[in-house]
């Protein structure tokens with residue numbers, strides 16, 4: 001019908017090819033999230049307090065008590081990567097609340113009527129959720145250095161930590177997004193968020209080795225992506241860190257979990273606006 | 275005359291509620307069409323189906339010639355949308371808000387900057403482009419949202435209750451901008467409202483919705499003539515629905531409208 005119209009209104013610019021569009025759109029969404037953080041970094045800084053307390057209080061006390069056998073590794077060296085992963089998890093798991101907030105406002109609708117694919121939109125959100133963890137990492141590194149954790153400060157190791165951390169945090173942020181799409185209200189989300197965080201955290205090797213767990217918990221830990229994230233961080237972040245799995249396997253598990261969650265989130269995200 | 279929007283028996287149910295009931299409607303290219311009706315009439319649900327946010331339960335629709343069920347991306351490229359709710363992000367600046375939309379429509383760098391500056395100027399927001407949107411008044415936010423929805427020069431613009439919650443001066447300003455926009459760009463505009471004066475001021479044709487059905491269709495003048503000499507759109511509404519415009523709407527609808535009004539105000 002509108003061939004007349006269309007001729008009168010030619011597209012003023014060419015569209016990039018689909019793959020490039022995906023990357024550009026995801027980055028547009030992620031960058032907007034980062035701009036928001038730059039305007040108001042309060043939340044980010046608040047989230048950085050928690051790992052500091054864990055390291056200073058929990059870490060120091062348990063290191064002194066020598067209650068947890070961690071082999072050749074000092075407990076505080078064992079704990080530092082776990083605390084980093086945990087703080088990233090705790091902040092990523094509430095990421096979905098922002099999405100519900102955007103739905104309640106109408107900002108979500110604006111994203112969804114753009115030509116961007118749903119998958120690129122959630123990928124952008126996930127990426128932003130992942131990148132936030134880098135700020136926590138910076139804080140954890142400074143505090144860890146101050147209390148004498150034996151950090152590996154080589155460029156490859158630091159880059160490795162960054163990648164593993166962003167992958168894991170992006171995965172948990174996407175998990176949070178999926179939950180948000182399912183529960184749809186802020187009240188319900190807050191309740192569920194609390195309930196989910198604890199099992200994820202305790203059924204992982206964040207603060208004690210998997211070997212110390214009862215068998216049923218070990219089974220849970222084996223399917224918990226956090227275990228693999230902590231495992232990789234332990235090899236990369238501290239010297240003498242002993243890992244259960246090779247880093248590529250850990251990273252592979254994180255990539256796989258992220259990909260599956262993104263696909264689910266891409267399907268559920270538009271339902272929030274209905 | 276080509277049709278910008280065409281719906282055929284478009285229907286949407288939510289459980290046992292039929293929010294939109296077999297709506298068949300045509301909106302001509304270049305016109306400002308008003309969907310009129312009280313809260314809960316089904317206006318927002320209609321728009322959401324047309325802009326691909328909500329799949330119809332049955333029936334079909336084309337927007338800019340594209341099927342809303344099977345050609346969603348092409349529909350989205352052809353439209354701009356200002357929701358009843360608040361679509362600008364208060365925690366970003368006006369410019370950043372505009373940039374997000376421009377980039378998601380892949381307007382290339384140079385053109386993007388120019389258009390953002392132009393549209394800020396057009397909407398009278400040039401001085402506050404770098405301010406956070408949460409510092410804006412309701413009227414300024416609405417103008418920003420319209421600018422944002424128009425950056426990619428869509429064929430069809432959807433405005434859902436564009437002036438709800440605004441004071442009279444801000445409403446006039448929004449009307450003025452909508453008129454100028456249409457003159458400058460020739461955009462087809464579908465807007466919903468429950469204000470009669472708004473429909474009379476802006477729309478060439480109006481459709482009156484009541485409980486999900488289209489109960490009247492025509493120019494404001496022709497509908498008035500049908501009802502009797504000297505009839506206003508208010509009278510027309512009462513005539514066709516047998517109820518007062520201000521009644522109707524569930525608790526949920528009223529709560530939602532109030533909430534929006536408060537955020538914008």
Ligand SMILES: Nc1ncnc2c1ncn2[C@@H]1O[C@H](COP(=O)(O)OP(=O)(O)O)[C@@H](O)[C@H]1O
Pocket residue numbers: 274288291292293311312313314315316317318319320524526527
């Ligand atoms: N997401 C939804 N779930 C359930 N009912 C809905 C939903 N959206 C709208 N409705 C119902 O559909 C009807 C029409 O609503 P709506 O299209 O918002 O009306 P309007 O925009 O004319 O005020 C109302 O009865 C409303 O309660």
Ligand SMILES: [Mg+2]
Pocket residue numbers: 314317318319358434435
């Ligand atoms: Mg409505």
